[in-house]
Amino acid sequence: MTARSRDTIDLIPIAREVRLAAQSLARHVKDHTPSLAPHLFTVLAWLEEGPATAGDLAGRERVSAPSMSRSVSELEERGYVSRTVDPSDARQKIVSLTASGRRALSKGRKDRDEYVAALLVNCTPDELADLQRGAELLRKVVEQ
Amino acid sequence: MTARSRDTIDLIPIAREVRLAAQSLARHVKDHTPSLAPHLFTVLAWLEEGPATAGDLAGRERVSAPSMSRSVSELEERGYVSRTVDPSDARQKIVSLTASGRRALSKGRKDRDEYVAALLVNCTPDELADLQRGAELLRKVVEQ
DNA sequence: TATTGTTATACTCTATAACTATA
DNA sequence: TATAGTTATAGAGTATAACAATA
16 A cells, blocks of 8 residues: 555655645744634635625535624624625525725735745745745645 | 835735645645544654653643643543653653554544545646645745 | 642633524 | 524633642
8 A cells, every 4th residue: 555556656745745834834824813813814705705694604614503603793793794684584694794894804814925925035936936836736636 | 015126026926825725725634634633643743753841842832831731631541642750850741652642643644644645636747746846845935 | 939730710613402583 | 394593501722820849
């Protein structure tokens, strides 16, 4: 099981390198951008694409309905989203981004991207191109 | 602040692409490898390099002393580590990997790497080389 | 006194089960 | 009855504060 055949690439060492790099960056980003917690940030990001019901959001985030209910309540308390009853089905509530939520989302993105950009300042143009290429491939592969 | 100068690369879009790819993979790995929790897995990984005190481990993981104390207690209950009083300073305790802990670490690594490797099966050799190159650069940059 | 580690306690994010209100 | 959402409750993992043992 250690090697497959003479002309097949062993994926495990590549997988490990990619995994360790990704996990390392993800952890550093999380540790350095405490202003808006990841589970709230990602909900705002979903809502940027348009209003959604709480159930929708729970499904997209693969989180339980009560967890999403709490997250949305917290976002509403902070003024980042509003909840309105769906006119066509009064059981559902439509969650929408407010202007303030849009600003919070932008700031969260800015903080995260600027932290990563600061890590890249000493890279050569070739290295930046390689990083971008690898990232594009990785997203394609993960979201396939 | 949106652009720096005509001949300087804007790092923000690259940073975002790299960040989103890394966070996406990290989240998927976490969701698909529940056997050994991340905070226990990483402690075992540190101990692979040799025994350490609880304080050492807390510092390396950037976690509070009580949190590390709890983690080490759980690892000890599972038989993955042993604690012995430091002969040269009886306040300290030396934490060491057991044979069982070494096996748990290997299994945790195997599960994680195989999950990622499975995502890579449809990549071409060129794409794999690009992914590896990007990952190497990213680790260098994050751990600089 | 200062330091190492643990115990006591609390906060955050998660889950399942029970409940309310609509359909 | 079934479904959308919330409230009640509990389980992880984290933290700070208080404590015990040792230096």
